[in-house]
Amino acid sequence: MLGYYLRLAFKSFRRTPGLTALMAGAIAFGIAACIVTLTVYHTMSGNPIWWKNDVLYAVTMDSWDPKGAYDAAHPQMAPDQLTYQDATYLYGSNIPRRKTLLTLVGGALSGAPDQSIPLSVLTEATTAGFFHMFDVPFEYGGPWNAVADSGPEPLIVLSREENDKLFGGADSVGRTILWNNLSFRIVGVLNRWYPQPKFYNLTGGGSGDFGRPADAYVPFRWDAILHRWPGGSMGCWGSGHIDTFEQLLNSECVWITLWVELPTAARRARFLDLMNAYWVQQHQQGRFQRPRNNHLWNVSQWLAIHGVVSSDSRLLLRLAFAFLAVCLINTVGILLAKFLRGASLSGIRRALGASRRQIFAQHLIEVALLSLVGSLLGLALGALGLLGVRAMYAHSYSDYGAAAHFDPHGILWALVLAALSTLLAGLYPAWRIGRVSPALYLKSQ
Amino acid sequence: MSLDIRPLLSALRRSPTGAILVTLQVAITLAVLVNAAFLVSQRIAQLEQPTGLDTDNTFGIMLGGVSNKFNVARAESEDLAYLRSLPGVVAATVTVGIPLTGMGSWNSELWRQPGQRGTPVATNMMNGDSRSLLSTLDVPLIAGRNFRADEILPPSPGKESPAEIILTRALAQALFPHGDALGKTVYDSASNPLTVLGVARNFMGAVGGGGDVPRYHAALLPITPGQSGFYALLVRTQPGRRDEVLRIAQQHIGASHRDGVIGQTLTLAAAKDAFEADNRNKAVFLSVVTAFMLAVCCLGIFGLTTFNVGSRTRQIGTRRAVGARRRDIVAHFMVENALILTAGALLGSVLALAVSDWLTTDYGLPRLDLAYLLAGVIVLWVIGELAAWQPARRAASIPPSVATRTV
Numbered sequence: 001m002l003g004y005y006l007r008l009a010f011k012s013f014r015r016t017p018g019l020t021a022l023m024a025g026a027i028a029f030g031i032a033a034c035i036v037t038l039t040v041y042h043t044m045s046g047n048p049i050w051w052k053n054d055v056l057y058a059v060t061m062d063s064w065d066p067k068g069a070y071d072a073a074h075p076q077m078a079p080d081q082l083t084y085q086d087a088t089y090l091y092g093s094n095i096p097r098r099k100t101l102l103t104l105v106g107g108a109l110s111g112a113p114d115q116s117i118p119l120s121v122l123t124e125a126t127t128a129g130f131f132h133m134f135d136v137p138f139e140y141g142g143p144w145n146a147v148a149d150s151g152p153e154p155l156i157v158l159s160r161e162e163n164d165k166l167f168g169g170a171d172s173v174g175r176t177i178l179w180n181n182l183s184f185r186i187v188g189v190l191n192r193w194y195p196q197p198k199f200y201n202l203t204g205g206g207s208g209d210f211g212r213p214a215d216a217y218v219p220f221r222w223d224a225i226l227h228r229w230p231g232g233s234m235g236c237w238g239s240g241h242i243d244t245f246e247q248l249l250n251s252e253c254v255w256i257t258l259w260v261e262l263p264t265a266a267r268r269a270r271f272l273d274l275m276n277a278y279w280v281q282q283h284q285q286g287r288f289q290r291p292r293n294n295h296l297w298n299v300s301q302w303l304a305i306h307g308v309v310s311s312d313s314r315l316l317l318r319l320a321f322a323f324l325a326v327c328l329i330n331t332v333g334i335l336l337a338k339f340l341r342g343a344s345l346s347g348i349r350r351a352l353g354a355s356r357r358q359i360f361a362q363h364l365i366e367v368a369l370l371s372l373v374g375s376l377l378g379l380a381l382g383a384l385g386l387l388g389v390r391a392m393y394a395h396s397y398s399d400y401g402a403a404a405h406f407d408p409h410g411i412l413w414a415l416v417l418a419a420l421s422t423l424l425a426g427l428y429p430a431w432r433i434g435r436v437s438p439a440l441y442l443k444s445q
Numbered sequence: 446m447s448l449d450i451r452p453l454l455s456a457l458r459r460s461p462t463g464a465i466l467v468t469l470q471v472a473i474t475l476a477v478l479v480n481a482a483f484l485v486s487q488r489i490a491q492l493e494q495p496t497g498l499d500t501d502n503t504f505g506i507m508l509g510g511v512s513n514k515f516n517v518a519r520a521e522s523e524d525l526a527y528l529r530s531l532p533g534v535v536a537a538t539v540t541v542g543i544p545l546t547g548m549g550s551w552n553s554e555l556w557r558q559p560g561q562r563g564t565p566v567a568t569n570m571m572n573g574d575s576r577s578l579l580s581t582l583d584v585p586l587i588a589g590r591n592f593r594a595d596e597i598l599p600p601s602p603g604k605e606s607p608a609e610i611i612l613t614r615a616l617a618q619a620l621f622p623h624g625d626a627l628g629k630t631v632y633d634s635a636s637n638p639l640t641v642l643g644v645a646r647n648f649m650g651a652v653g654g655g656g657d658v659p660r661y662h663a664a665l666l667p668i669t670p671g672q673s674g675f676y677a678l679l680v681r682t683q684p685g686r687r688d689e690v691l692r693i694a695q696q697h698i699g700a701s702h703r704d705g706v707i708g709q710t711l712t713l714a715a716a717k718d719a720f721e722a723d724n725r726n727k728a729v730f731l732s733v734v735t736a737f738m739l740a741v742c743c744l745g746i747f748g749l750t751t752f753n754v755g756s757r758t759r760q761i762g763t764r765r766a767v768g769a770r771r772r773d774i775v776a777h778f779m780v781e782n783a784l785i786l787t788a789g790a791l792l793g794s795v796l797a798l799a800v801s802d803w804l805t806t807d808y809g810l811p812r813l814d815l816a817y818l819l820a821g822v823i824v825l826w827v828i829g830e831l832a833a834w835q836p837a838r839r840a841a842s843i844p845p846s847v848a849t850r851t852v
Contacts, residue, residue: 019748022744026741026744029737029741033734033737065561067560067561068561106509106674106675106708107511107706108509108511108706117699117700117707118511118699118706119706120509120706120707120708120709180511180512181511181512181514181703181704182512226512226513227513228674229672229673229674229675230673231509237634238635243601243602243603243672244601312727315804315808316727316730316731319477319481319731319734320734322473322476322477322738323477323734323737323738323741325473326470326473326474326738326741326742327741329466329469329470329473329745330466330470330741330742330744330745330748332466333463333466333467333470333745333748333749334744334745334748336462336463336466337463337748337749337751337752340752340756341752341755389726392722392726392729432462
């Protein structure tokens with residue numbers, strides 16, 4: 001029966017090619033708009049490390065100015081980075097299973113073969129734990145070990161793109177390169193890694209929340225030894241002027257992110273106790289004059305409080321849905337008109353013995369076919385749309401463009417949505433045509 | 446000619462489905478059209494704000510030191526001397542960040558009273574020698590004077606702090622709404638007093654696309670930039686010579702510092718483009734989707750009217766046979782369409798206001814100007830009637846003999 005219905009559906013399409021093309025086109029555009037906005041929205045609201053959501057925690061303590069909050073728009077929030085003294089103290093604890101410190105540093109790489117001028121690179125000064133905690137994939141080699149952290153040893157990890165630029169993508173492990181004019185040995189090269197958003201560093205510094213991760217990674221203590229001023233975002237308060245690096249290390253400037261891995265509730269409780277005890281001690285010495293606000297944030301909470309999903313993307317998503325709704329309502333109307341016009345054919349079929357259900361089924365197959373064509377067209381248009389969005393935003397600083405890359409999940413969602421909604425839209429017309437009494441249409445018109 | 450509404454209403458009552466579907470489409474389209482038009486006009490207004498800078502002929506080079514050996518002050522003066530010696534360069538200066546981008550941006554706050562009392566005013570800091578900075582940016586000083594050479598502090602001034610500040614006019618007005626800011630005192634976040642030495646014409650500082658700092662809030666402090674090891678060179682060239690000067694400068698400066706590296710080179714024109722891209726793209730997206738929606742809605746109206754004409758052929762033929770003129774037939778369908786459009790417009794207006802209310806509360810956008818609602822209703826009404834015109838005219842050409850046919 002299915003083959004017969006399909007043939008009938010094709011015949012019906014051929015009878016009114018213009019109308020069919022119009023319907024398919026309208027559906028396709030509605031779906032394309034939804035694909036573009038849905039992909040961006042999904043990327044922006046995604047949790048790139050969802051499998052570790054409940055074991056990784058960002059640490060915040062409110063060391064800010066008693067006279068005003070860090071973020072006037074969110075006064076109950078502590079700063080999202082820590083001071084040097086707080087970060088290094090808490091990092092010294094043995095309670096977390098793994099832990100890592102992060103800060104962005106500017107720098108230059110030189111000394112690679114065929115390199116004419118130094119390359120400016122965004123460097124993450126971090127610890128070995130970073131690579132294990134965030135499941136960072138390696139193409140060659142691996143991360144340095146904890147011993148290298150304490151040295152610190154002059155070891156460096158390059159991103160895949162940086163390795164491509166400097167060594168043409170070859171295995172560069174073991175070679176030396178100059179980082180800020182100092183000799184460093186390459187211990188690892190990352191594979192493709194582009195978590196969206198860059199959940200571990202949402203301070204907006206560097207390349208933004210959706211920009212590329214760092215180009216190079218060095219052990220954290222190099223930052224202090226080389227007196228490298230923080231290259232990411234930094235917030236300071238207080239009356240002292242900070243001219244030397246020593247002053248920076250002792251100041252109330254926040255420029256370091258601390259992530260800890262606390263897999264059990266017991267460990268979390270102990271770590272929180274440690275933070276609270278430290279707070280009390282520092283408070284008595286005159287620091288931490290704001291209300292106590294020690295917090296551990298898991299990844300999804302961290303993403304939520306940073307408001308990573310831009311309100312614009314949500315607005316455009318809703319607009320796309322409104323457009324799809326109009327297209328679907330339109331489709332219902334056209335299908336209804338089309339089916340009722342062909343009611344005489346259905347009447348003859350009924351007279352020849354077809355049941356109501358069979359008429360309904362036949363028209364539903366036609367709707368399904370239309371939905372399929374429209375969805376496929378919509379997918380193609382949506383892919384074009386995503387390319388277009390990337391092109392439009394290629395030179396902009398907005399996060400919207402960076403998030404508009406092909407995301408199989410987003411596209412799958414959009415397709416499923418489109419197919420289902422078109423099918424639903426066609427249910428009413430198919431049902432209506434099934435209910436008409438055949439005798440009315442067999443009579444002379 | 447009498448316009449009898451009754452046959453219209455009875456026809457609608459018998460098969461309301463088509464009319465309901467079109468009403469819904471019209472309602473949603475109106476709600477979207479009105480709000481989208483309002484949003485687009487907002488964004489266009491933002492795009493039309495002047496930067497206050499000579500974006501065609503200015504570029505910036507962001508530099509950073511790679512080690513402690515980098516002598517920032519010496520590097521800056523070497524670079525400036527080199528740049529000023531190049532033919533085609535009108536002016537060059539060094540500051541903390543590149544305008545229209547967030548690069549090197551340093552944002553802070555100013556208070557009218559010491560001790561951080563009262564509401565602070567957010568501002569972007571562009572430190573450096575105000576004379577060369579303002580002349581490179583091609584921004585005139587409206588009141589007061591520039592810093593003197595001996596008033597400018599080195600990059601790491603130690604215990605000394607600056608005592609003067611130059612504000613843009615918008616910033617001066619925000620701090621002193623009732624009058625002359627010149628000579629008055631403002632306070633920084635460490636409660637250091639700063640005397641307002643001069644007021645410059647408005648220009649956009651190193652603020653990126655978003656941010657909490659109003660676009661024209663910029664201040665100049667007499668400190669040589671480079672404390673963090675980074676500084677931005679800004680160069681204004683003669684018209685047409687920007688690209689060649691940029692190439693030469695980038696080549697020379699990139700190779701001349703052993704302990705420094707160029708982070709970014711950017712023309713203000715490209716920065717302005719990127720700065721505006723977001724607004725422009727959103728406006729384009731909104732306009733395209735709304736236009737498509739209008740098109741789809743018109744199609745729906747066209748389709749419904751055609752269908753109605755097709756299914757009422759006998760009635761039309763009968764009416765013509767008993768004396769109705771072509772005009773009456775056309776009027777019949779146009780009036781029916783008008784009724785549907787009115788219903789859709791009413792529903793759509795309620796929807797539009799609801800959407801606007803939601804946009805205002807959830808997204809912090811300004812309240813919808815009701816003129817847009819009125820204009821939207823009129824536009825949709827006219828377009829909707831036009832969409833039904835052609836099928837209505839075709840109906841009018843149905844011959845009266847149809848009434849007597851049996852097939």
